[in-house]
Amino acid sequence: MYQAVKGMSAAHQVVRPGGTIVCAAECRDGFPDHGSYRRVLASAPSPQALVDEISARTETIPDQWQVQIQARIQSRSRVIMHTSFLSDEELAAAHLHGAQ
Secondary structure (H helix, E strand, O other): OOOHHHHHHHHHOOOOOOOEEEEEOOOOOOOOOOOOHHHHHOOOOOHHHHHHHHHHOOOOOOOHHHHHHHHHHHHHOEEEEEOOOOOHHHHHHOOOEEOO
């Protein structure tokens, strides 16, 4: 999942505000077990809340950049993930939508 943010970031450059990004990524490793990416991503009730929380910090925390980029994208666009290795529950915890 961590690496899929790069693809979202590229799509974010061309999608209009309020648009939808469909990200196809295998995510075989799921969320990384190391670092704080998953915990920080799930620590707020919405992507905009994450953006606000990160903006208010006076110090950075590990994996903040990746979460910040993802939250910024998700606060402007709906992101649908097509992946075989993350459940709908795991995606929802990251404020993402699973492809049906």
